[in-house]
Amino acid sequence: MKRPRIGIFKFTSCDGCQLSVLNLEEELLDLVGLFQVAFFREATDRPLRGHLDIALVEGSISTGWQRSHVVEVRERTRYLVTIGACATSGGLQALRNWTSIEDYKKSVYPSPGMIETLPCSTPISDHVYVDYELWGCPVGSDELSETLASFLLDKRPGIPGYSLCMECKRKGTPCLLIAGSAPCLGPVTRAGCGVLCPSLERPCYGCFGPREGANIDALLNVFRKKGLSPHECSLLLDKMNTYSYRKARSREGRL
Amino acid sequence: MSVPATARKLKKEDLSCVFDQLRASHRVIGPKIEGGVIVLADIDVHDIPAGFEDRQAAGSYSLIRSDRPEIFSFSAGPDSFKRFLHPPVSEMFTFRRSRTSMTITPSGREEKPLAFIGIRACDLSAMKLYDRIFLEGPVKDNTYASLRSNAFIIAVNCCRPGDNCFCSSMGTGPEVKDGYDIVLTELRDSFLVESGTVRGQDLLARLALEEATGIDVDEKAERTGACIRAMKKSIRAEELPGLIYRNPDHPHWADIAERDLECGNCTQVCPTCFCNATYDLVRLSQVSFKPPGLSGVRVRKWDSCFSRNFGRVHGGNFRPSRRARYRQWMSHKLAYAIEQFGLPGCVGCGRCITWCPAGIDITVEAEALKDAR
Numbered sequence: 001m002k003r004p005r006i007g008i009f010k011f012t013s014c015d016g017c018q019l020s021v022l023n024l025e026e027e028l029l030d031l032v033g034l035f036q037v038a039f040f041r042e043a044t045d046r047p048l049r050g051h052l053d054i055a056l057v058e059g060s061i062s063t064g065w066q067r068s069h070v071v072e073v074r075e076r077t078r079y080l081v082t083i084g085a086c087a088t089s090g091g092l093q094a095l096r097n098w099t100s101i102e103d104y105k106k107s108v109y110p111s112p113g114m115i116e117t118l119p120c121s122t123p124i125s126d127h128v129y130v131d132y133e134l135w136g137c138p139v140g141s142d143e144l145s146e147t148l149a150s151f152l153l154d155k156r157p158g159i160p161g162y163s164l165c166m167e168c169k170r171k172g173t174p175c176l177l178i179a180g181s182a183p184c185l186g187p188v189t190r191a192g193c194g195v196l197c198p199s200l201e202r203p204c205y206g207c208f209g210p211r212e213g214a215n216i217d218a219l220l221n222v223f224r225k226k227g228l229s230p231h232e233c234s235l236l237l238d239k240m241n242t243y244s245y246r247k248a249r250s251r252e253g254r255l
Numbered sequence: 256m257s258v259p260a261t262a263r264k265l266k267k268e269d270l271s272c273v274f275d276q277l278r279a280s281h282r283v284i285g286p287k288i289e290g291g292v293i294v295l296a297d298i299d300v301h302d303i304p305a306g307f308e309d310r311q312a313a314g315s316y317s318l319i320r321s322d323r324p325e326i327f328s329f330s331a332g333p334d335s336f337k338r339f340l341h342p343p344v345s346e347m348f349t350f351r352r353s354r355t356s357m358t359i360t361p362s363g364r365e366e367k368p369l370a371f372i373g374i375r376a377c378d379l380s381a382m383k384l385y386d387r388i389f390l391e392g393p394v395k396d397n398t399y400a401s402l403r404s405n406a407f408i409i410a411v412n413c414c415r416p417g418d419n420c421f422c423s424s425m426g427t428g429p430e431v432k433d434g435y436d437i438v439l440t441e442l443r444d445s446f447l448v449e450s451g452t453v454r455g456q457d458l459l460a461r462l463a464l465e466e467a468t469g470i471d472v473d474e475k476a477e478r479t480g481a482c483i484r485a486m487k488k489s490i491r492a493e494e495l496p497g498l499i500y501r502n503p504d505h506p507h508w509a510d511i512a513e514r515d516l517e518c519g520n521c522t523q524v525c526p527t528c529f530c531n532a533t534y535d536l537v538r539l540s541q542v543s544f545k546p547p548g549l550s551g552v553r554v555r556k557w558d559s560c561f562s563r564n565f566g567r568v569h570g571g572n573f574r575p576s577r578r579a580r581y582r583q584w585m586s587h588k589l590a591y592a593i594e595q596f597g598l599p600g601c602v603g604c605g606r607c608i609t610w611c612p613a614g615i616d617i618t619v620e621a622e623a624l625k626d627a628r
Contacts, residue, residue, distance in 0.1 A: 026540070030538075149539050160532065165523070166559060166562070172294055175316075179317065188516065214517075218514050218515065
């Protein structure tokens with residue numbers, strides 16, 4: 001069998017998810033053995049040529065150039081997989097979607113006229129068809145290698161998509177929300193991190209994003225009863241997955 | 256009251272002797288405080304949270320120092336025997352495929368048999384249901400069978416109900432009736448101990464026990480009665496399963512769906528929920544092109560009817576709304592299980608009430624179905 005060609009792309013992001021690819025450590029060698037790495041700016045200078053069997057895409061779309069480049073990546077690619085909160089959900093930079101980009105530009109840059117940017121930061125799926133989305137800030141290494149192995153075996157990746165609570169309960173981690181009254185986003189957030197924060201007694205802050213069907217308003221009502229103000233509640237959601245949590249909130253209002 | 260033939264008395268300070276007897280041959284599992292919660296873990300006698308009491312409400316849990324004299328004045332935490340007999344994650348088999356063959360090797364477990372200390376009547380009823388499902392059904396579950404067959408069970412009669420308990424109304428407690436090797440009832444100055452099996456009797460024979468009297472047996476009855484009277488919650492079990500079958504379209508299901516987080520916590524802490532999903536895990540290092548082959552492991556993990564992917568078939572989940580998924584869960588607990596297994600799927604332990612972040616209370620929701628539509 002010919003080795004499938006893989007490309008790893010980056011748009012607006014911190015590079016952390018690409019680093020997660022490099023951090024696969026011993027599995028990285030397997031990856032390089034099983035795939036032909038056709039494009040990976042973080043690791044090689046090789047230019048983008050020909051077609052790809054699979055593309056891993058990091059980062060959100062926040063400039064006009066990116067908007068056309070992601071279409072080019074899509075056209076060259078059989079399976080497009082987004083990796084991480086920016087590519088899947090717009091990232092932290094999507095906070096600007098709720099305010100004026102001009103205000104941000106002025107407050108950060110001495111000559112804001114030089115900045116070319118779109119008013120909104122959006123996930124890849126707002127621009128092109130995405131075959132599979134991997135969440136997380138950064139993306140989970142296990143989910144990444146499971147997805148790549150599943151691609152090779154032509155099977156569905158073993159990523160359940162249910163709430164973080166499911167992983168917490170399996171591990172026997174004491175519930176911070178119920179026994180500690182902490183505003184934990186676990187019930188509406190995707191599992192996948194291996195209960196990183198709750199096992200260190202820190203409530204989940206949602207870096208794996210809203211799971212399908214998340215009833216966010218119901219959870220915020222619980223937080224309100226525990227004494228949080230509406231503003232404090234929305235601050236909890238307005239992090240690296242702000243765009244997805246807000247979208248999920250308007251979509252899943254009543255069911 | 257007459258004294259049962261197997262009843263004896265064990266001094267409270269001699270509870271450690273039970274541990275001494277079991278430790279050599281068993282892995283002793285019992286209640287212990289971890290992170291402000293009573294969990295089940297490998298314990299020694301001093302780990303038992305004596306002198307602690309839990310305060311539970313819908314969606315809340317805390318531990319306080321108890322002013323009661325009993326060792327077992329606490330009630331169930333989130334864990335049950337399920338964590339050990341139907342483990343949250345278990346390896347089923349490994350597989351290896353080459354160009355010409357496929358080999359499957361069942362995953363063995365070489366563990367000491369389990370001994371549960373302090374298991375309550377509700378959980379023994381749940382275990383009875385598990386036996387029906389995993390041992391007595393058309394397909395025997397090897398993982399459960401191997402863990403269950405040698406498990407030694409030391410039950411405790413509850414002297415104080417948890418705030419969300421309703422076992423009395425479900426007919427599953429608080430008094431332990433069967434399914435134990437030994438049952439303890441905590442009296443003022445000692446435990447009344449009774450054996451339910453030959454091996455229970457054998458263990459008791461190795462302990463320093465005193466004769467039990469009619470007064471002790473009366474005290475046991477008194478304490479059970481007090482526990483029943485103190486129980487705050489109930490379900491009208493005599494109306495099940497009809498109440499559920501008559502109300503599939505009751506507007507209250509939609510009301511629950513608005514509050515329901517679908518996080519699955521209720522199913523994970525429920526001692527009768529048994530749903531699980533299997534995953535075939537193949538690492539990148541286990542895939543080879545030259546020669547073509549792969550190896551991996553099939554793993555089973557707890558899952559939940561609230562998880563969208565769990566019920567996903569071609570075209571989507573066949574229970575497309577939250578309302579439908581919640582109704583399925585509660586209906587399975589209170590109605591379908593009776594037909595399926597001859598026992599209710601709810602044992603009245605109240606865990607789903609405590610550990611629901613939204614505080615959805617199955618006793619209140621069941622009662623609301625009685626209201627006119």
